[in-house]
Every structure is written in structure tokens, then in C-alpha cells.
Amino acid sequence: MPAIVLVGAQWGDEGKGKATDLMGEDVDYVVKFNGGNNAGHTVVIEAEDGSREKYALHLLPSGILTPSVTPIIGNGVVVDLEVLFEELDGLNARGVDTSKLLVSANAHVIAPYNRTLDKVTERFLGARKIGTTGRGIGPTYADKMNRVGIRIQDIFDEGILRQKVDAALALKNQVLVKIYNTRAAEADRVVEELLSYADRLRPMVADTALVLEKALNEGQNVLLEAGQATLLDVDHGTYPFVTSSSATAGGACTGSGIPPTRVSRVIAILKAYTTRVGEGPFPTELDDDNGEFLRKTGAEYGTTTGRPRRCGWLDVVIGRYATRINGVTDFVITKLDVLTGLPKVPICVAYDVDGVRHDEMPVGQSDFHHATPIYEELDGWWEDISGCRTFEDLPANAQAYVLRVEELIGARVSAIGVGPGRHEIIERHALLD
Numbered sequence: 285m286p287a288i289v290l291v292g293a294q295w296g297d298e299g300k301g302k303a304t305d306l307m308g309e310d311v312d313y314v315v316k317f318n319g320g321n322n323a324g325h326t327v328v329i330e331a332e333d334g335s336r337e338k339y340a341l342h343l344l345p346s347g348i349l350t351p352s353v354t355p356i357i358g359n360g361v362v363v364d365l366e367v368l369f370e371e372l373d374g375l376n377a378r379g380v381d382t383s384k385l386l387v388s389a390n391a392h393v394i395a396p397y398n399r400t401l402d403k404v405t406e407r408f409l410g411a412r413k414i415g416t417t418g419r420g421i422g423p424t425y426a427d428k429m430n431r432v433g434i435r436i437q438d439i440f441d442e443g444i445l446r447q448k449v450d451a452a453l454a455l456k457n458q459v460l461v462k463i464y465n466t467r468a469a470e471a472d473r474v475v476e477e478l479l480s481y482a483d484r485l486r487p488m489v490a491d492t493a494l495v496l497e498k499a500l501n502e503g504q505n506v507l508l509e510a511g512q513a514t515l516l517d518v519d520h521g522t523y524p525f526v527t528s529s530s531a532t533a534g535g536a537c538t539g540s541g542i543p544p545t546r547v548s549r550v551i552a553i554l555k556a557y558t559t560r561v562g563e564g565p566f567p568t569e570l571d572d573d574n575g576e577f578l579r580k581t582g583a584e585y586g587t588t589t590g591r592p593r594r595c596g597w598l599d600v601v602i603g604r605y606a607t608r609i610n611g612v613t614d615f616v617i618t619k620l621d622v623l624t625g626l627p628k629v630p631i632c633v634a635y636d637v638d639g640v641r642h643d644e645m646p647v648g649q650s651d652f653h654h655a656t657p658i659y660e661e662l663d664g665w666w667e668d669i670s671g672c673r674t675f676e677d678l679p680a681n682a683q684a685y686v687l688r689v690e691e692l693i694g695a696r697v698s699a700i701g702v703g704p705g706r707h708e709i710i711e712r713h714a715l716l717d
């Protein structure tokens with residue numbers, strides 16, 4: 285079987301769990317290929333008695349909760365080892381078996397000094413801050429590109445680890461002390477902390493690209509799941525208000541070691557409205573009662589930082605862009621139920637930038653900052669849709685909304701989320717062949 289890529293179409297928090305729930309037991313491997321514990325997905329598991337339990341995962345791939353899945357942390361990920369073991373311990377305490385987890389030997393480690401640097405840099409930037417999650421993501425990817433990063437495999441060679449930490453700190457301590465006026469990191473303590481994880485880590489570490497190659501050759505289903513989303517991608521997002529990794533479909537290949545020729549489908553998750561956390565441009569943002577309505581009804585508060593998310597109407601200029609950049613074959617629309625009860629449901633179909641209509645993302649970032657949405661208003665619906673399980677069950681106006689979105693984004697809508705529970709979804713086309 286070929287590999288399937290799953291990405292977010294907007295600025296993250298689209299609810300990728302909906303798609304993974306739908307594929308469920310049919311997926312054999314779930315690979316996280318970018319980002320680190322800046323992500324946050326809340327997974328709702330329904331027990332047989334109907335009770336619901338919520339799991340908040342930041343670093344671990346969502347597949348960790350499905351016993352038949354082998355979860356993989358790919359080479360493109362940056363790993364905070366403290367968080368890794370905290371999450372594993374938390375799941376183990378709730379009876380979840382995590383023993384199948386594999387971690388790429390080439391993934392990079394978030395060293396404690398990079399967490400510090402992330403926070404002090406943001407403080408230093410003041411009004412120009414990015415609004416990062418403060419988890420050390422940016423500085424760790426910067427080290428990777430600067431070739432002074434620490435990789436998972438380095439933890440098993442004390443001599444090498446010490447050399448690398450010394451090399452990284454030679455410059456960083458100057459910056460920490462002289463520019464940011466904070467304490468220098470002590471190399472010995474850093475090395476000691478990282479080494480303390482070695483024994484627990486060793487059995488999980490593998491050449492995950494090779495494991496995946498074999499799995500694909502054996503006909504297994506491999507799902508490559510992006511952290512963050514298209515507009516947070518370091519190349520294709522709203523730079524500099526982005527994360528520091530490749531969150532689009534191309535990143536799935538570099539971040540996992542699976543070649544592009546093995547990817548057969550790209551599934552993108554599109555929330556029925558738009559949210560964003562952190563700073564940066566957001567043309568359809570609402571600062572009024574409608575924004576508050578979306579935040580409250582959609583429970584739009586960050587899983588990782590608890591920050592209220594910025595909310596706005598659906599923007600299909602962004603949807604189309606996501607289709608193009610990722611080569612999307614299937615969309616999953618999530619949280620359609622949140623729009624229930626609105627008399628009119630606006631969709632942003634284009635932008636006005638200084639009197640000029642833009643149907644595609646403006647070339648220059650400054651234009652995107654000035655973009656005023658051009659809306660098309662569709663009639664809303666009042667009926668509770670959470671019990672709908674086929675497209676035809678939806679009220680006529682909700683159907684019309686989905687069909688119009690499908691037409692505008694240029695790829696088929698294969699599933700629609702109608703509630704937070706695992707089964708509150710309408711499947712129009714199977715996500716797995």
C-alpha cells in the first residue's frame with residue numbers, strides 16, 4: 285500500500301483526529317514527521333459504556349492510542365525528552381500500552397537551553413514577537429540547519445554528546461549572557477540531563493525510514509501526520525509568523541524518509557471556520573460577537589498553551605492555496621456543527637487589496653496584511669446536525685454550504701465532522717482505498 289499524508293489546511297487546530305478516527309484500525313503506522321510538543325491534539329475516546337475520555341497529546345502521534353498502530357516519531361521531529369517520557373508515563377498510568385513507539389535516530393533533541401532561548405528571544409522581540417509556544421521549537425530547528433544540533437543518536441555516545449553540547453554552548457552562552465542578560469547554561473548539567481534518558485530511550489530508537497520502507501513493501505497502510513498546518517509552514521506559510529518546520533505535504537517525505545513516489549493521497553483538514561493562535565495576519569478575523577460565538581461554541585482555546593484562539597469565518601482563498609501547495613486529494617471539513625444557529629454563514633472567496641481583487645494568495649506578505657475579505661453569504665441552518673451520519677441527513681442549507689466550499693477549494697470533501705465524538709462524522713468517500 286502507498287503512504288497517505290494528512291495535513292492541516294489553515295493555521296492549525298483543524299482537528300486532524302477526525303480523519304485518524306475514521307481510518308482507525310485500518311492504519312498500521314502513524315508517523316509524526318515535523319514539529320514537536322508545540323502541537324496539541326485532543327483525542328476523545330469513547331468507552332463501550334458510552335463514557336468519553338479526553339487525551340491531550342502534544343508530542344506523541346495520535347496513533348499511540350490505537351493498539352494496532354505502530355506510532356513513529358520521524359527524523360523531521362524535534363523531541364523534548366522530558367515531555368516524551370511525561371506523556372508516555374501519563375498514558376501508561378491510564379492503561380494505554382505505548383510499547384510499540386519508535387523514534388528516529390536522526391530526530392533532533394530540544395536541549396534545555398533552546399527552551400530558554402525561545403522564551404527570551406520572544407521577550408526581546410517585544411511587539412515584533414511571533415507568539416511562539418515557548419517550547420524551544422525555533423531554536424532547535426535553527427541548530428539543525430546551523431549543524432550544531434543534538435540528535436537522538438548522540439544520546440548514546442557520551443563523548444560525542446559532550447562535544448556537541450560544548451560546541452553549541454560556545455556561542456549560545458555568549459548570546460544568553462551578553463545579549464539576553466540571562467544565565468549561561470552549564471554543559472555538564474545539560475549532558476547529565478540528556479544522558480539520564482538514554483536507557484529508557486534505547487529500545488525505541490530505530491532507522492525509522494527503513495522500518496517504513498519495509499512496511500510499505502509489505503502492503504501496510506502508513507499515515508504521515510503533519511503537526512501544525514499549511515499557513516504555519518516555514519516555506520509556504522505566513523512567514524515570519526510560522527513555525528520552524530515543514531508542515532505541508534512535501535515535509536512528509538523529508539521528515540520521514542518516505543519518497544514522494546510512494547505517496548498516493550493527501551488528505552487535508554479544513555475547519556468550517558478559521559482559527560489562529562499567536563501573532564500574524566488573519567484576513568477574516570472577527571473581533572465581534574460572531575468571533576466570540578465561534579470561540580465559545582467551538583471551544584477554541586489552545587491545547588498546548590490554553591490561549592484563546594483568534595476566530596474568523598472560513599477563508600477559501602486559503603483553502604485553495606492548501607489544495608495547490610499540498611496536492612490535496614481529499615478534504616475533511618471539521619466542526620460544521622459549530623456553525624449551526626447562524627442566520628447567515630459567510631465564506632471569504634477573495635480579497636480586496638487596495639481596490640484590487642485577489643482570488644489567490646497575494647504574492648507579497650504586505651498585501652496579505654492589508655487584505656480585506658470579499659464574502660459570499662450563504663443561508664444558515666438551525667437543526668442539530670450532530671446525529672447526521674450521511675450527507676443527505678444534513679439540512680439542505682448545510683449541504684449547500686459544503687457543496688459550495690467543495691466547488692471553491694477545488695478538491696472533493698470526503699468527510700464532514702458534525703460533533704466532537706469519534707463517531708460524529710459523515711463519510712462521503714472512503715479515506716483509505
Ligand code: IMP
Pocket residue numbers: 295296297322323324414415416417418419420421422511512516525526527528560561562563
Ligand atoms: P512555535 O511552533 O512554538 O515556534 O510557534 C510558532 C507559531 O506557530 C506560533 O504562532 C504558534 O502559536 C503557532 N503554532 C505552533 N504549533 C501550533 C499548533 O499546533 N496549532 C496552532 N498553532 C501552532
